[in-house]
Amino acid sequence: MFRQPSTLICPFCEASAAFRAPTLQWQPSRSAATLHKRRPSRMNLSPNVARGPPPIEVSGKPIRKSRNSPFGGMNQTEPPRPGYGFKNPISASEQKRAGRFAKDKPDKDGKEPMKALKMQRALASVSYEARGRVKQSLQDLDSFEQFDLLPVLKESVSTQALGGMMDVSPTPVQRLAIPALLGTEDGKRRKRKEGIAQGEKKEMQQFLLAAETGSGKTLAYVLPILDALKRAEKAEAETERTLAAQQPPQSRPTYNRLFDLEVEPPPVPGLNAGRPRAIILLPTSELVAQVGALLKSLSHTIKFKSAMLSTAFTSTVIRSRLFHPGGVDVVVSTPHLLSSITESDPNVLSRVTHLVIDEADSLLDRSFSPITSSILDRATPSLQQLILCSATIPRSLDTYLQKRFPAVKRLVTPNLHAIPRRVQLSVVDIENLPFQGNRDLACAQTIYDIGKEGSEEVEDGEREAGKEKKIVVFVNEREKASELTAFLRGKGIDAMALSRDSEERGQTEVLAEFTGAGISATARRLQQHRLSTSSSHSEKPAPMTGLQRLLAPPSSPSTPTPARSLPGVKVLVTTDLGSRGIDTILVRHVVLYDVPHTSIDFIHRLGRVGRMGRRGRGVVLVGKGDRKDVFLT
Numbered sequence: 001m002f003r004q005p006s007t008l009i010c011p012f013c014e015a016s017a018a019f020r021a022p023t024l025q026w027q028p029s030r031s032a033a034t035l036h037k038r039r040p041s042r043m044n045l046s047p048n049v050a051r052g053p054p055p056i057e058v059s060g061k062p063i064r065k066s067r068n069s070p071f072g073g074m075n076q077t078e079p080p081r082p083g084y085g086f087k088n089p090i091s092a093s094e095q096k097r098a099g100r101f102a103k104d105k106p107d108k109d110g111k112e113p114m115k116a117l118k119m120q121r122a123l124a125s126v127s128y129e130a131r132g133r134v135k136q137s138l139q140d141l142d143s144f145e146q147f148d149l150l151p152v153l154k155e156s157v158s159t160q161a162l163g164g165m166m167d168v169s170p171t172p173v174q175r176l177a178i179p180a181l182l183g184t185e186d187g188k189r190r191k192r193k194e195g196i197a198q199g200e201k202k203e204m205q206q207f208l209l210a211a212e213t214g215s216g217k218t219l220a221y222v223l224p225i226l227d228a229l230k231r232a233e234k235a236e237a238e239t240e241r242t243l244a245a246q247q248p249p250q251s252r253p254t255y256n257r258l259f260d261l262e263v264e265p266p267p268v269p270g271l272n273a274g275r276p277r278a279i280i281l282l283p284t285s286e287l288v289a290q291v292g293a294l295l296k297s298l299s300h301t302i303k304f305k306s307a308m309l310s311t312a313f314t315s316t317v318i319r320s321r322l323f324h325p326g327g328v329d330v331v332v333s334t335p336h337l338l339s340s341i342t343e344s345d346p347n348v349l350s351r352v353t354h355l356v357i358d359e360a361d362s363l364l365d366r367s368f369s370p371i372t373s374s375i376l377d378r379a380t381p382s383l384q385q386l387i388l389c390s391a392t393i394p395r396s397l398d399t400y401l402q403k404r405f406p407a408v409k410r411l412v413t414p415n416l417h418a419i420p421r422r423v424q425l426s427v428v429d430i431e432n433l434p435f436q437g438n439r440d441l442a443c444a445q446t447i448y449d450i451g452k453e454g455s456e457e458v459e460d461g462e463r464e465a466g467k468e469k470k471i472v473v474f475v476n477e478r479e480k481a482s483e484l485t486a487f488l489r490g491k492g493i494d495a496m497a498l499s500r501d502s503e504e505r506g507q508t509e510v511l512a513e514f515t516g517a518g519i520s521a522t523a524r525r526l527q528q529h530r531l532s533t534s535s536s537h538s539e540k541p542a543p544m545t546g547l548q549r550l551l552a553p554p555s556s557p558s559t560p561t562p563a564r565s566l567p568g569v570k571v572l573v574t575t576d577l578g579s580r581g582i583d584t585i586l587v588r589h590v591v592l593y594d595v596p597h598t599s600i601d602f603i604h605r606l607g608r609v610g611r612m613g614r615r616g617r618g619v620v621l622v623g624k625g626d627r628k629d630v631f632l633t
Ligand SMILES: Nc1ncnc2c1ncn2[C@@H]1O[C@H](COP(=O)(O)OP(=O)(O)OP(=O)(O)O)[C@@H](O)[C@H]1O
Pocket: 161, 162, 168, 169, 170, 171, 174, 211, 212, 213, 214, 215, 216, 217, 218, 219, 390, 391, 580, 581, 582, 583, 585, 607, 611, 612
């Protein structure tokens, strides 16, 4: 059924040639390159994600770039200046040679040296050793204990954030980002003086976290932010105590009676209500719920107040969370909702020191950018850290960052833009027999094939609930999501739709079955109902067997019982809505019903499997109009 092509070609752009998976190798072909030229450039992945900011000049001389990052020596177009970053300055003859390459002089025979060769020469002289050193330093960071995080945060990683997982070690993006966001990447402990408490305005730091899907980016930014908030809180309390101690004694209350208790003055009600210190922006309500749940779990031990705001909640709930009299520390929201709140109450952004723009390529694209930027502009006066986070960096975002945030510090993992390591990719040609172009049938048959395969492998001692197989099917249009769901149900497959058309309140609960997030009572009832329906199907003797039954016309409304059933398999049919950031950790199979429009969508959709190094499989259905030629060579 599944055809495993020997060589797969990226259907979208040359940049995707960087894709790697154990079973395939993307290679650009002439046709792919031609297509690439025709596509709008903003849909292409950036090849220069890790490039640093332009050199800062002081009195006409560029200041030496920091090489204290894994990419410190990369993307250099000039050879090093004498003594640049070396313990031993280079010799006079080497300087002469380097100067010749830098000035781009022609060779002896008058030919210009090839650009790639020039780059190679420039890189070879400096960066490999430096990169090796930094790589080594990342390898050495194999425990959360090594980070300069507050002890309670370190303890909470395993117990709260990772659900009691033992022997956890930080992922590459966490090794890169946590020290950088804490300001301890040079191995030094940060200064104890906290600017927030002193009321100082620190210069805003800007970071870009770019790492492959399912690599733990959320925790990479959440931990340093919570650490900063808790330290600021402590420093503020100390300052208050010092100020109180400095007050003249007459201003203190005097007690006439020996056994009178000193009663603490009650806190000013609502002083910090509606004025969070940190804001995390996410594109969808589903992601707000996901990140909000992580914060909620951490708040039990770290003791802070978080509020998740999205259109999934009523305005009363939103208001009571944001303006809770006890104050709020971290707000997780969609930009549209937060923007509308700040229209009526601009004070909401007056105390923000940390702003995260997660899924930055979405939130800074044409549709979201005006709203996101307006929030950023209003928060800037108090902002200390701006953190942009994404698994894909399109060229448009890269250009935007160069213009708007030239000083952004790029924390980029080497596997960015790669398909997760343990994900196998297969292609089903829907034009072949027996489908003859019927994509719906091909999809149903693919699901049956997956369902009938041997039981799910149990990895690393984890046991899946009832070993039920979870499959996510991606379609390009939301109308198709409900249509295909109905078709699959007609074929006896337990399918659910998740798109903008789905009822908002139920979306989180539907997703919870695929993410393993806490399932609410309502969802449990729904699940039980579905299980009883599917078991009643499975109890019925199947009147037909084989592919003929699948090819049979869908059951009529008067006879809703399908001819076949597929117990033990749950399918989620969704659009791009379910592709970004959703932590579908229980899912092992993804079916791409439609070929995605862009390589960016492709990466996000396939990124729902193979998370955190797990095994996974992606199946792409390819038809006549789908540039099958560029998949199969
Ligand atoms: N150090 C770690 N060890 C083991 N699991 C981890 C670790 N850090 C995070 N995880 C888990 O990895 C999963 C993926 O994390 P997360 O959702 O943050 O990935 P992501 O990089 O943001 O993915 P995407 O790009 O799809 O948004 C989560 O289930 C999370 O609990």
